[in-house]
Amino acid sequence: MAVIAATGDAVTRVAAATKTIPIVFTIGTDPVQAGLVAGLARPGANITGITTLNRLIGTKWLGLLHDLLPSATRFAVLSNPNDRVEETIAENTRPVASAKGWQIETVEASTIDEIDGAFASLVRQRAEALMIAPGALFRQRLVKLATLATRHAIPAIYPIPQFAEAGGLMSYGTSYVDTFRQAGVYVGRILKGAKPVDLPVLQPTKCEFVINISTAKALDLTIPPGLLAIADRVIE
Numbered sequence: 001m002a003v004i005a006a007t008g009d010a011v012t013r014v015a016a017a018t019k020t021i022p023i024v025f026t027i028g029t030d031p032v033q034a035g036l037v038a039g040l041a042r043p044g045a046n047i048t049g050i051t052t053l054n055r056l057i058g059t060k061w062l063g064l065l066h067d068l069l070p071s072a073t074r075f076a077v078l079s080n081p082n083d084r085v086e087e088t089i090a091e092n093t094r095p096v097a098s099a100k101g102w103q104i105e106t107v108e109a110s111t112i113d114e115i116d117g118a119f120a121s122l123v124r125q126r127a128e129a130l131m132i133a134p135g136a137l138f139r140q141r142l143v144k145l146a147t148l149a150t151r152h153a154i155p156a157i158y159p160i161p162q163f164a165e166a167g168g169l170m171s172y173g174t175s176y177v178d179t180f181r182q183a184g185v186y187v188g189r190i191l192k193g194a195k196p197v198d199l200p201v202l203q204p205t206k207c208e209f210v211i212n213i214s215t216a217k218a219l220d221l222t223i224p225p226g227l228l229a230i231a232d233r234v235i236e
Contacts, residue, residue, distance in 0.1 A: 007027065021046065025048075026050050026180060052174040061157045064170060074128045075130070081110050086134070133159070134173065142168070146167040153219060161176075164210040170210065172209045
């Protein structure tokens with residue numbers, strides 16, 4: 001038996017190409033909303049997999065930033081207005097902030113060329129900390145975003161470890177190592193006879209928190225011991 005393993009933008013193309021060969025995907029969007037599966041519990045047809053989407057992750061980002069900056073009250077989210085998932089993250093985070101008396105502004109960039117303008121807007125709004133949405137547009141420019149945040153002295157938290165590795169201050173998000181491990185388990189089960197229709201789409205179960213100490217020093221920030229204690233990895 002053959003199985004196709006696909007990730008990212010390739011998933012949609014592979015799903016359109018065959019309705020018979022089993023497919024195991026890893027994607028960062030909602031597979032139901034994308035029309036890939038009928039439901040998470042019962043995907044249907046020949047496809048299943050793992051989604052790294054976590055619409056409530058913004059509240060975790062907010063909490064970590066507040067632990068870093070206890071006096072901060074003005075936060076911002078950089079999102080792509082063309083990505084509904086990113087807009088949902090901001091929408092879910094805003095009520096939590098409001099209940100604590102904090103403000104959250106959404107700063108938008110729908111193209112790479114608009115990113116610089118978005119940071120200029122952050123400075124005008126006097127944002128004290130920034131959350132970067134997890135869409136492909138921003139993941140493709142992780143070095144640029146990390147550099148701009150440091151240049152403008154804006155503490156930021158990012159969705160994947162690669163941002164922190166590229167000079168971002170902190171990252172918190174789904175562990176991609178664990179995600180691909182889960183995908184491999186599903187491929188193995190299908191090769192042994194399981195059917196995709198009987199394998200529910202899995203959602204995030206493990207996240208990774210990374211802190212870049214060098215960037216903290218560049219921003220003249222001291223990372224509280226409590227944050228260092230819960231970090232999965234500290235980059236010196």
